[in-house]
Amino acid sequence: MNTAARSAAGALFALLATAALAQTAPDPWPELVVDIFHSRPIAAADGVVTLDAPARAEDAAIVPMTMRFADPTQIKVATLVIDQNPMPMAAAFTLGDKSAVGFIETRVRVNSYSNVHAVAETSDGKLRADAKFVKASGGCSAPAVKDQDEAVANIGKMKYREFKSADPAKREAQIMIRHPNASGMQMDPVSRAYLPAHFIDQVEVFQGETPIFKMEGGISLSEDPTFRFTYAPNGAKTIRVEAHDNKGGVYKGQWPIGEAS
Amino acid sequence: MLRRMLALVAALAPLVAGYPARAFSLSEIAPGVYAHQGETSLMTRENMGDIANLGAIVGDEAVAVIDTGGSLIEGRAFLAALREKTQKPIRYVINTHAHPDHTFGNGAFVETGATFVGHKNLPRALAARGPHYLSAFRAQMGDALDGVTIVPPTKTVDQTLTLDLGHREIVLQAWRTAHSECDLTILDPKSGVLFSGDLLFLQHVPVVDGSLLGFLDVADRLAAIKATQVVAGHGPVPAPWPKALEDQRAYLMRLTTDLRAAIKKGEGVAAAAKTAGTEEREKWRLFDDYNARNATAGFAELEWEGP
Numbered sequence: 001m002n003t004a005a006r007s008a009a010g011a012l013f014a015l016l017a018t019a020a021l022a023q024t025a026p027d028p029w030p031e032l033v034v035d036i037f038h039s040r041p042i043a044a045a046d047g048v049v050t051l052d053a054p055a056r057a058e059d060a061a062i063v064p065m066t067m068r069f070a071d072p073t074q075i076k077v078a079t080l081v082i083d084q085n086p087m088p089m090a091a092a093f094t095l096g097d098k099s100a101v102g103f104i105e106t107r108v109r110v111n112s113y114s115n116v117h118a119v120a121e122t123s124d125g126k127l128r129a130d131a132k133f134v135k136a137s138g139g140c141s142a143p144a145v146k147d148q149d150e151a152v153a154n155i156g157k158m159k160y161r162e163f164k165s166a167d168p169a170k171r172e173a174q175i176m177i178r179h180p181n182a183s184g185m186q187m188d189p190v191s192r193a194y195l196p197a198h199f200i201d202q203v204e205v206f207q208g209e210t211p212i213f214k215m216e217g218g219i220s221l222s223e224d225p226t227f228r229f230t231y232a233p234n235g236a237k238t239i240r241v242e243a244h245d246n247k248g249g250v251y252k253g254q255w256p257i258g259e260a261s
Numbered sequence: 262m263l264r265r266m267l268a269l270v271a272a273l274a275p276l277v278a279g280y281p282a283r284a285f286s287l288s289e290i291a292p293g294v295y296a297h298q299g300e301t302s303l304m305t306r307e308n309m310g311d312i313a314n315l316g317a318i319v320g321d322e323a324v325a326v327i328d329t330g331g332s333l334i335e336g337r338a339f340l341a342a343l344r345e346k347t348q349k350p351i352r353y354v355i356n357t358h359a360h361p362d363h364t365f366g367n368g369a370f371v372e373t374g375a376t377f378v379g380h381k382n383l384p385r386a387l388a389a390r391g392p393h394y395l396s397a398f399r400a401q402m403g404d405a406l407d408g409v410t411i412v413p414p415t416k417t418v419d420q421t422l423t424l425d426l427g428h429r430e431i432v433l434q435a436w437r438t439a440h441s442e443c444d445l446t447i448l449d450p451k452s453g454v455l456f457s458g459d460l461l462f463l464q465h466v467p468v469v470d471g472s473l474l475g476f477l478d479v480a481d482r483l484a485a486i487k488a489t490q491v492v493a494g495h496g497p498v499p500a501p502w503p504k505a506l507e508d509q510r511a512y513l514m515r516l517t518t519d520l521r522a523a524i525k526k527g528e529g530v531a532a533a534a535k536t537a538g539t540e541e542r543e544k545w546r547l548f549d550d551y552n553a554r555n556a557t558a559g560f561a562e563l564e565w566e567g568p
Contacts, residue, residue, distance in 0.1 A: 054531060058554040060393075062561050064531040105529060107561070111393065112400075136397065138303060139468065140360040141554060142390040146471055146562075147438040148382075159565060163527040176564065224561065228529065 028083050029115065036081065036089050037127060042119060045130035049078065049120035053132035057110040060137040061144060062222045064107050065090075067118040072100040072232075077121040080106070082220050084114035086183065090220035096211035100232035102170055104213070107222040109143035109183075112136045143183075145223050151180035158253035160239060165230055174228040175205055177243050177251060183219040200225050202244040207257070208236025233257070285311075285338035287346065288498075290490070291452035293319040293429065295346060296498040297339065301465045301546050304331050304362055304398060306405045311335045313362040316456050316492050317343055318449050320426025323352035326375065327447055327456045327492075329366030333408035336366020340373070351375045353424055355433065356414060357458025357494065358441045359386035360470070361394045367412035378424070379414035380435045380443035387413045418445060436460065438471040439479035440494075446483065453489035455502055463496025466545035466552060467509050473520075473559040477513050480506055512541045516552075520559050521566070530560045 033039060045051075052066040069075045072095075079092040090108045095101045110116075113136045119129045145151050157178040165172040177200060184197030203215040203225070212231045236257065243251040290296045297315040304310040310331020318325045324347060329336045343351075351373040356364050358380065364387070367377065391411035399406050416422075418435040432448045440459040447456040459468065460479060469476055484506055490499040519537035537556040542548045 052531070058534060059557045062530070062557050064529065064534075064557075066529075066531075107530070112397070136400075137554065138401065138550060139554070140362070140394070140470060142393045142397075144386075144389045144393070146558065147442045147475075148385065148389075149442075150438065150472075161527075178565075222561070224565075226561075226564075 027115075028088065029117070032081060032083060032088055032117075036079065037119065040127055042127040042129045045118075045120075045128050048122060048128045049075070049118050049130050051080075051116065051118035051130040051132050053116050053134050055133075056135040057137040057141075060111065060141040061109055061146065062107050063110045063134065064105060065116065065118075066103055066105040067093075067120070068103040069101065069120065072102045072230075074122045074124075075101070075120050076123055078104065079117075079119045079121075080108065081117040081119065082108055082110055082114055083117065084112050085109065085220045086111065087218045087220055089218060091215050091217035094214045094216075096213060096231075098210070098232065098234065099207075099212040100170070101213060102167065102230035105228040107226055108220050109222055110134050110136065111143050145180045145182055148180060148182075151178070151182075151223055154178040155180070156243075156249065156251035158241060158243075158251065160241075160253065160255040162258060163228075167230065169232065170230040171233050171257070172228070172230045173239060174226060175203070175239075175241055175253075176224060176226045177203065177241075178224050179243075179245065179251075181219060181221055181223045181225060197246065199246055200243055201246045203227070204242045206240045207231065207234055208238060208240075210234055210236065285335070285342045287317075287339070287342040289346070290492070290499045291449075291454050294449055294452045294454045295319070295343070296492045297342075298498045299330075299362070299495065301495060303547070303550060304402055306401075306403045309334045309405045310362055310365055310398075310402060313360075313459075313494055314492050314496070314498050315339055315363075315366075317346075318426060318429065318431055318447075318454075319347050319349060320429030322349065322427025324349050325353040325355055325424060325426055325431060325447075326351055326370060327355050328357055328363040328458070329354060329370060331362040331365045332402065332405050333366060333368050333410075334405060336369030339366060340369050352426065353378050353416075355379070355445065355447055356383060357445050357447070357456065358443045359383055359390060360441065360459065361398055363458070363494070364412070365394075365398075365406075365409045368408060368410045371412060376416050377412060377414040378416045378418065378422070378433065380445045381417045381419050382443040383417065383445075384413045386441065386443045387411050436479045437475055439475040440468065441471040444471070444479070446486070448486060448488060450487070453487070453502075454499065455483075455486055455488035455491045457483065457491050457493055459494035461491060461493040461505060462509055463493045463500055463505060464546050465495035466541075466548045466550075467512055467555070468551050469513075469555040469558055473513065473517060473555070473562055477510070477517065480510060480513070508544065512538065512545065515541050516555060516559055517563065520556060520563050524560065524564055524566075530557060533560050
């Protein structure tokens, strides 16, 4: 995706210009529409997609975001964009044809005061967006990895949880993946070299062999990426996950679909 | 009296061009051990980042400074106040961890020629977070942030390190991830004073920026340190040791218990962050500034417990 390269190039500029941005941030959204959505027209959400976001990022490194869909059967792709972040495209979820995903909750980093957009592509090919403004966290909160040694030591571990779904026709589950999802760009104080970014760039979730969703993402997702969602069960006995990171790491998990806990 | 007046004059002298200095209190809490109590507040332009407790230990030959404050202005006021107490060379500047209220004053001490000392993870933490801190606090503090630079340590502590100040050996101890991933404590056995950094909060609600379970574990292990009084990272100085640990432990336990219950029930992180720990609200200052943040990070950590 060209967006990734462009965003990475933009990241360095963003880093250098953050001080200025914090004061008078220009609205990056028009340019993001060009970069991420190839200038396609984007209509108001009109209830088709709803973004739940906190008014303030409590912890800059872990900000919960939920995209809800009024008619899950009509959503093809749902994209989460943190406008002011160095790499704004946090995650794009391509939903399985019959998975009928009702909502997706994940966690992102929010570097500074920012609009967050949830953009849904419906099966008629149209784009609709909901947006929320999120205030930056205060104090010593930083969009950084909490414990880098621990994050690296546990890389690739996964956890699967099931929940009682509010909708009896749906199942509700959560996939958690240990990964530093590190932004890079910081200097290693010993080698004086800039650390490379190391992040999950793709996660596919299947029931049996049928995709529930495929996520493509970047460094705006929090460390230990997590996805909680509802889907329409197809009778399969297993949930399967395959995740990839930008350094070629492949992480797999599989669990029996049980009774909701 | 004359000394006190000189100290006042020094503190009021313009320390950074175009910005007025503020009075800076530094009290001798034990012979040769000095402590400054910061405001229990967020860092603002008005308080110039003066929200953390700072200290200094003076041996026969040299001085060790413990944390430097939340701005260059505060660091310079601290240095001026310290110079009123002793003219001995400042051999070490020790940072208890990476947070801005403890390290933004480092620049004031560079020209003293002191060796900067910190946890082995401190250079990495400053590299990862420093640029963000500088931009985030510019918005919060405006020109009170002028001149602040990130000064990493050149001497680091893996486990423990003893520093000799001349007939006074102080013991530095590095801890596993707790309040942050680079917490360091300083014990002065001669006076029985422990500088805990932010491994101890008093009155100011504890802040978890590393690991909730690590914080509980380390705080419990701190209790075994043979000290008689403590200079916490925030709150009244000095405080009785180890009794001072009790309130913080109650808060961290409450938060942990509430989060585990929320996770077990299948609540989401956003909902849990609104309620977990709130029984403790009346006991702490700045509760609404930090509790939801602690709960959010704690939730993400505790979610991995169990099968």
